[in-house]
Amino acid sequence: MTDSTGTTGSLLLRIDDLHVEIAGRDRTVHALDGVSLDLAPGEALGIVGESGCGKTMTALSVLGLLPGGGRITGGSIDFGGTDLATATEPVLRGVRGNSIGMVFQDPLTSLNPTMTIGAQVAEPLLLHKGLGKAEAWQRAEEMLRLVGLPTPGERLRNYPHQLSGGMRQRVAIAMALICEPELLIADEPTTALDVTTQAQILELIDDLRSRLGMAMILVTHDLGVIARRVDRVAVMYAGRTVERAGVRALFAAPRHRYTQALFAALPERAADESQPLATIPGLPPSLVTRPAGCRFAPRCGFATAECREAEPELSEVVLPPPTASRNGDSAPAPGPRTAPHGPATGDMPEGRAGAARRDAHAFACFHPVDPAVDPVAEVVPAAPATPPSRADETLLELTDVTKDYPLHSNPFALRGRAAAAVVSAVAGVSLVVRRGETFGIVGESGCGKSTLGRLVVGMEEPTRGTVRFADRDIAALDRRALRAHRREVQLMFQDSYASMDPRMRVGAILREPLVIQGIGDRAAQNARIARLLDDVGLDRGAVDRYPHEFSGGQRQRLGLARALALSPSLVVADEPVSALDVSVQAQILNLMRDLQREKGLAYLFISHDLAVVRHLADTVGVMYLGKLVETGPAASVFDAPLHPYTRGLLDTAEQPDPAAEVAGAPLGGETPSAADPPSGCRFRTRCPAAQEICARIEPASTEPAAPGHRVACHFPLVAAAGR
Template sequence: MLTIRDLTVEIRRGDRLVRPVTGVSLSVARGETLGIVGETGSGKSMTGLAVMGMLPAGGRVTGGSIEFDGRELVGLAPEAYRGIRGNDIAMVFQDSLTSLNPTRRIGEQIAEPYRLHRGGSRAAALKAAEEMLALVGIPRPSERLSDYPHQLSGGMRQRVMIAMALMCEPKLVIADEPTTALDVTIQAEILELLDGLKRQLGMSMILVTHDMGVVARYADRVGVMYAGRLVETGPTAQLFSDTRHQYTHALLSSIPSLEQDRDIELFSIPGSPPDPAEQPPGCRFAPRCSAASARCREEYPPTLEASADGHGFACWNPVIAKTITVRQRAFARPTEAAEEAATGAGAEEPRLRVVDVRREHPVSGFRLTGKRRTVKAVDGVSFEVSAGETFGLVGESGCGKSSLGRMLVALDAPTSGEVRLDGARVSGLKPRELGARRTQLQMMFQDSSAALDPKMRIGQILREPLAIQGIGTQAERTATARELLDSVGLGAGILDRYPYELSGGQRQRIGLARSLALDPRVLVADEPVSALDVSIRSQVLNLMRRLQIERGLSSVVISHDLSVVRYLSDRVGVMYLGKLVEVGSTDEVYGSAAHPYTAGLLSAVPVADPEAAAQPAGERITGELPSPLDPPSGCRFRTRCPLATERCATEEPAMRAVTATHGVACHFPLQELAASAAAPRSGAEPQSEPALGGAR
């Protein structure tokens, strides 16, 4: 269906010439899914844009061939390309919120490619759009046609993007990071949907992603890109079981798993990818490769040639064993200062205590009763965090994790309930009343680009908290900034640089350094690595874990990535629609989940192993998250729970003990169901049996 030979792309911006794709050759057969993986800047998306004829301003194909269904696309006239784009080749873009026009209704945007390529009336196009919305699993499609993008959830917007791409039943779909910003449950739904529609419509697909677990499950073949070049390719099972290129091996070794030993550092690739404008003579991965030789730095490996089984690689010193033991260091023991912080004054009290915290947001409009409508973002949450402990919060977007995190650091005041630090109340107080306690609560924000002032240099950003609190002289603050940079693995040379001059991983380290500037007792990290590549993510996770041990920090880690929370946390709380549904030690929650929602989250985690991915998954969560404006009665999870009964619709479950350290808010904990199923049957009928499907 698609054959790319020796493709080279150049982008000229003024005097700067960037070559994001160099000498790439690959093919996609009819009905096949090709996964393209690699770090940010490796050329994955640019290859897809070259196929679509949508290179950015200043970009052009300077070499090679792109042949689609027997037709050469390089050099094709713009008018001819417009007849192919959206009709025979379609693309699902990464960010649905910026890809959809916010001023146009959903129905009009989906119908547009149909009218352009197939003709017909507006009514016929809208009817086809409604049928496509139903095909991609959007409930009440006729009503959604008149919605605007902001009225839909992230998962539904991504489904709209898929519907737009499939309106003309294209022969090839390019899915560019289609699930990067989505929760693990929505990600699983979207990928299953794409895979099912591909088979149903007989399409070919290119799946661009940096998630090795995604390609392990859904790709027939894999191409690994680094710094604009294809470094390894082959059938998925073959590439994962017999990895040959050192970069591919390093990527797979960097992935945190649910079985990761928390006392051992994650493997991470040192350094960062090269600047696309640089064209070193040798292998571009050589500066970061532990197996690099002088030849690797002087001469690029020969053109990638596939063997008889379709597996090819470009490496002078390939991995020669199917299994290589990666050297990983154990974390150091806590320092004396950290132990004192954990056992000193206030140790009798939990470091952080959250008591029945609620947060309500008024929205426009009134109910029929005349009362103002409110969203209960957080609804009666209670937990404790001991000194030196890390507490993880997991759940889907919209469950209240970030709202709770802002209350923990006193950025927002709870509607009711209280937050206490070492026994002293910090919630609901005015800034002057908080006093020194305010500095002991710090937050590491999700988006480092938005959290760092673009007009301030790094040195100013790190000195600012000290200056506001009146701590030290200018020279002492600069010295502290240098120490902070050293603690997060960055040199003092970036003190005079601006945030835009740093990579995403470096900016995230700066955000962590700034949050530690005032030596806090509690750090709240809100999705700290969600936007990072797998290799950079492991570096930041190791850093957070090491600093937590060295400083005796109490931390609350908020994430929808269960492997991240598993690695960082001592205890875990699972949130759903503003409530905690399960709390326990990390080993208990992950090893023996008691709530069906927790079990569904764990079953949706992609595994970077084709054999494991091919095994039947557990009961997955389906359907959209209910609106927090009007949550279901009784158990809020019942509308998506396969075990729900009438009792779940009328009676809200209270938190109950599974073990001394493990609690669950469920009428039918999974352990009890398993125990009753294993018990010998007697003549008596059971008092209550969960019914599949559940009461709505």
């Protein structure tokens, strides 16, 4: 076998000039157009890019799992001497789940809701290894224990809906690895997971790869996940590979303008929180027809006539001899590099040339980024934006708000009958949001963030405490007053697509709140809808289209437009950018800030993405198991956290920098059940500094460091640093 450089070598997988088409009723989409990748045994390859660029299609092609109408029209997929591109279905069935395992993006939809966990994990052993049921179930229990699922013997008899998102992802990993495959393909395995669950899943995959000696293809749009988890990276755009390099070389000096733009859009790369994020204008091209010239040229600020007329080839720059690194790839050497026009191997002996060219930095760009300049500083907005004006007037005030949900042992118990226990979703939360302010709420899944948002909107009533908006207790409002309140406070949902009726056109979706509130006649409503579409940057012709006809970023813009339809004073944004590409995320964040500046909006911004919250929020509240454990100015909370939980979240978050040093110990352990929270400090069971007092007495909220920066901890970090 020869590798992609033409040099004899030992490769596990080689994809060569792969073309995939998807035939529809009236059009054919050229999903992949000449993709070439290779993978050595035990190596980890990351594939990154925006949605629709071909990442998942490449992964599905390897396993022959193309969508309806999809077919491979050219190229080869060599896996262990077998061309999977032309293999028959029986051959592919023998490979899937056996030699190649796959972890899909959404574990809930990839698991069979009618089968127990044990039956699903054991199934590959019954199909591929010929084991008996008893032995297969025993092996399944061992694998669930290996992936860190608590009480695996009990989980075998559970169904998918009985597990949390992180547990379901562990089950999906167990299914993919039960036959000890040579290659694991992980397609967005941590999308929408909180930082601690994400870190646990990624560490688990790394550990199992090391134990089993597997190779891995990691498909993701999260550059932070890629930075410290793979050896090499392939950047895809519009069905083609536009850049390929070792992970450290790519992050230190990206050469393609598209890669440069992706890095510049990261919130972590913003020089100042008041500065707008760099965005990529326009959208990826339609793949119904093959675009002329460089496919990124219409969105590239450096494109010339040459870029629009001719398509650049993927050429290589051979790097200097590699230096040792954590990931095993070569770190870029300082100084200029070989010109990008054509590969160069020099006079290397044949055996060395192959190794050098596998470590080469390849890119398809006529005007690549100069490695001597800062690639982000070259494209970010030069002047900082004017910060939104904020008033001192209190808009929203929560005082000791508690929300308990009854937990009946009998799910059919009559209403009013005493519950066996309660789930403590929100426990004594107090906070203040001022007009024009962005208050960010962060924390792990299940900590009560979304419940808090529903309490503010009025979708839930607090068990105890008060929620006051514009100096009115919303729990005491009658029906008419509550309807008026809902004009002032709007909710922006996490899943914009699921929150819209797929049978309604956009015009009807945006008109609906106006009709319910009795605002204006039809002409006035039409004018209002047109202004809303202008505000969120969508064409007015969108009114005649259905939600499924829009991209994820466009649907999120529609969700924001609907939230603004009634001219609210406060928007509760619940994970509004959690599943968006970094480029689309930057557009939505800039749009939210622009609208805040123009309309004086306040945001209650709920997210588990710490970098996004730091960029957008003025004030941050950190929640853990229903408690607000730390609040303060965003810069103060992120730069000098006082609570061990906050410090753990920051240390656990994936950084988009392969060379970054881990500042401290990431969070470990499992979050206790909200139905039986620990006594005293709820974080004490996971806190490295916990002492006897933490179990007896709940810590009060104090200001040990600076006015306005509050923490509920017996041993805040500022005190520990001073001893």
